[in-house]
Amino acid sequence: MxxxxxxxxxxxxxxxxxxxxxSLWILWRGHHQPGGGFIGGMVAVAATSLxxxxxxxxxxxxxxxxxxARLAACGGLASLxxxxxxxxxxxxxxxxxxxxxxxxxxxxPLSTVMLFDLGxxxxxxxxxGGLCAHAMGLDEKAAVAAEAVPAPGExxxxxxxx
Amino acid sequence: xxxxxLPLPVILPLATALLTxxxxxxxxxxxxxxxxxxxxxxxxxxxxxxxxxxxxxxxxSFGGWPAPFGIEFAVDPLGAAMVSITALMGATAAxxxxxxxxPGTPSPTLWxxxxxxxxxxxxxxxxxxxxxxxxxxxxxxxxxxxxxxxGGEPRHLDAALKYxxxxxxxxxxxxxxxxxxxxxxxxxxFVPLRGALTDLDGATLGPFVALLVLxxxxxxxxxxxxxxxxxxxxxxxxxxxxxxxxxxxxxxxxVLLRLLGGVLPALPAFLTQGLAWVAxxxxxxxxxxxxxxxxxxxxxxxxxxxxxxxxxxxxxxxTKAGQVATVFYVIHHIVVKANLFLIAGLVFRMTGTYDxxxxxxxxxxxxxxxxxxxxxxxxxxxxxxxxxxxxxxLVLREALAQQQLALAVVALAVGLLTLYSMLKIWLEAFWKxxxxxxxxxxxxxxxxxxxxxxxxxxxxxxxFGVMPEPMLQLAERAVETLREAGP
Numbered sequence: 233m234x235x236x237x238x239x240x241x242x243x244x245x246x247x248x249x250x251x252x253x254x255s256l257w258i259l260w261r262g263h264h265q266p267g268g269g270f271i272g273g274m275v276a277v278a279a280t281s282l283x284x285x286x287x288x289x290x291x292x293x294x295x296x297x298x299x300x301a302r303l304a305a306c307g308g309l310a311s312l313x314x315x316x317x318x319x320x321x322x323x324x325x326x327x328x329x330x331x332x333x334x335x336x337x338x339x340x341p342l343s344t345v346m347l348f349d350l351g352x353x354x355x356x357x358x359x360x361g362g363l364c365a366h367a368m369g370l371d372e373k374a375a376v377a378a379e380a381v382p383a384p385g386e387x388x389x390x391x392x393x394x
Numbered sequence: 395x396x397x398x399x400l401p402l403p404v405i406l407p408l409a410t411a412l413l414t415x416x417x418x419x420x421x422x423x424x425x426x427x428x429x430x431x432x433x434x435x436x437x438x439x440x441x442x443x444x445x446x447x448x449x450x451x452x453x454x455s456f457g458g459w460p461a462p463f464g465i466e467f468a469v470d471p472l473g474a475a476m477v478s479i480t481a482l483m484g485a486t487a488a489x490x491x492x493x494x495x496x497p498g499t500p501s502p503t504l505w506x507x508x509x510x511x512x513x514x515x516x517x518x519x520x521x522x523x524x525x526x527x528x529x530x531x532x533x534x535x536x537x538x539x540x541x542x543x544x545g546g547e548p549r550h551l552d553a554a555l556k557y558x559x560x561x562x563x564x565x566x567x568x569x570x571x572x573x574x575x576x577x578x579x580x581x582x583x584f585v586p587l588r589g590a591l592t593d594l595d596g597a598t599l600g601p602f603v604a605l606l607v608l609x610x611x612x613x614x615x616x617x618x619x620x621x622x623x624x625x626x627x628x629x630x631x632x633x634x635x636x637x638x639x640x641x642x643x644x645x646x647x648x649v650l651l652r653l654l655g656g657v658l659p660a661l662p663a664f665l666t667q668g669l670a671w672v673a674x675x676x677x678x679x680x681x682x683x684x685x686x687x688x689x690x691x692x693x694x695x696x697x698x699x700x701x702x703x704x705x706x707x708x709x710x711x712x713t714k715a716g717q718v719a720t721v722f723y724v725i726h727h728i729v730v731k732a733n734l735f736l737i738a739g740l741v742f743r744m745t746g747t748y749d750x751x752x753x754x755x756x757x758x759x760x761x762x763x764x765x766x767x768x769x770x771x772x773x774x775x776x777x778x779x780x781x782x783x784x785x786x787x788l789v790l791r792e793a794l795a796q797q798q799l800a801l802a803v804v805a806l807a808v809g810l811l812t813l814y815s816m817l818k819i820w821l822e823a824f825w826k827x828x829x830x831x832x833x834x835x836x837x838x839x840x841x842x843x844x845x846x847x848x849x850x851x852x853x854x855x856x857x858f859g860v861m862p863e864p865m866l867q868l869a870e871r872a873v874e875t876l877r878e879a880g881p
Contacts, residue, residue: 305415305506312409315401318458325401327458 273356289369300362307354495844564612614646632739640732677703719788755828781858
């Protein structure tokens with residue numbers, strides 16, 4: 233996978249942000265329609281995997297906000313926290329609360345469900361995205377090692393992942 | 395007011411696991427978070443025990459979806475007692491690891507995994523839903539697997555694999571049994587399940603219940619599916635193995651007690667008699683393994699198995715007194731077993747080996763450690779006035795009352811063999827002079843926290859032994875609630 237096709241790299245430069253935007257849209261849409269944190273997170277994982285194919289696993293991992301493990305942990309914390317307001321009001325844990333903020337002509341609906349879903353999104357993206365990118369990195373290292381052994385005269389592969 | 399306490403035994407460790415993962419580059423911050431969380435967990439579980447004791451069983455259903463639809467948490471005296479003892483064990487294990495008693499560099503994933511394990515254990519104790527129970531077992535499995543593999547050496551990976559194979563099988567069988575029961579009744583919550591199962595006859599239910607019991611027996615480390623336990627536990631560092639040995643198999647016993655005592659209808663006689671003989675075989679195999687081995691931790695691991703046999707026997711008798719005996723036994727055993735593993739860690743720190751043949755001289759060099767060992771060791775054997783005496787007495791008395799003479803004889807014989815294997819540890823590690831005449835225990839190591847932790851657990855054992863009445867009351871109350879209302 234080391235000498236990468238320029239076409240793929242160019243395409244991914246456009247696709248990566250587009251897929252992330254789509255994943256966020258799915259997350260948002262899941263509020264009342266099919267979609268939600270898990271599915272949105274999976275699309276984000278697909279974007280990260282694609283980036284790992286095009287630019288190498290190191291780049292893909294470094295583009296995950298906070299790094300994979302922390303992203304997942306923060307997501308889990310967000311989901312856990314989303315149940316606390318209900319607990320503070322004497323309601324059962326994870327009973328969700330809605331709040332609508334009027335913004336001129338429209339209104340902004342906020343809810344603890346959104347926080348929960350955002351947490352799920354981050355858990356899925358961080359954990360599975362990290363896993364996929366790492367797994368591809370294993371392959372890269374093997375490829376680098378395989379190329380380095382039979383051709384001692386050559387200068388070696390151009391891109392060596394740290 | 396009780397409502398908000400209920401989910402905390404799970405939320406607290408889960409949040410701590412995540413927080414320590416976020417701060418994984420800063421060991422000091424991790425340690426502070428872990429300490430604060432364990433303190434809070436101890437306070438919450440004690441408050442919960444007090445609340446349940448005065449006001450009876452507390453329940454809450456997640457998201458406000460009521461019982462047959464939503465997932466319920468319910469804490470009765472049994473669950474509250476188990477949660478409290480879990481918090482105590484977590485705190486003691488952490489205290490032990492504060493000093494230099496556990497050599498080796500701490501891994502940044504140690505705390506997250508430990509707290510994930512505690513969350514799984516806590517979840518299993520407070521849940522009132524069969525599928526939710528499976529989820530907590532899965533979390534325990536993943537976390538303990540991570541902890542077993544943490545060392546990274548081949549022996550750790552070997553242990554993790556052995557642990558994984560049988561435990562994953564147990565978890566899968568559990569899922570299968572849960573699925574069957576759901577298919578039969580359409581319910582997963584303990585209370586609706588109990589109602590729905592009473593209408594079914596034993597012949598329909600028998601195979602599924604047997605599957606469920608088999609799955610839990612694997613988790614509890616019962617014969618013949620106990621090989622994973624002595625193969626994996628001895629590779630862990632001392633504070634972790636104490637936590638594993640104290641809590642994990644006992645979750646299986648707790649679940650079996652809860653399901654057979656308060657959820658499933660009366661089993662066919664051949665199944666309960668079979669369970670009683672599994673209990674006897676577990677006792678025997680465990681103690682014979684302990685008598686055979688020379689590695690201190692392997693002996694202690696085999697003792698877990700033999701003690702699990704006593705607890706199973708109490709359950710298999712199916713009477714109220716038998717179940718009270720099991721509850722008493724479980725709580726006594728968690729404290730004693732964890733303490734013995736902690737002391738084994740200290741013995742290793744002093745002599746540099748777990749092999750009894752190459753150790754020795756500790757009675758002269760470290761008399762305090764010898765005394766600390768004697769308390770839990772004699773308690774495990776069952777000498778009065780220590781807690782193990784009452785635990786064994788309760789089981790034996792009920793076995794005799796149920797005319798199970800053969801089982802009682804096995805239990806007594808196993809007690810003698812336990813004494814023999816404990817004497818072996820005593821004579822080899824403490825009494826005999828060290829084989830190397832130039833040996834002296836390392837001085838200037840910070841072992842105060844470790845001594846504090848083991849001393850605390852020894853004091854708890856002594857208290858249970860000298861004053862068994864409060865503990866017995868708690869056990870009786872727990873079983874009464876369990877039997878009358880389900881969880």
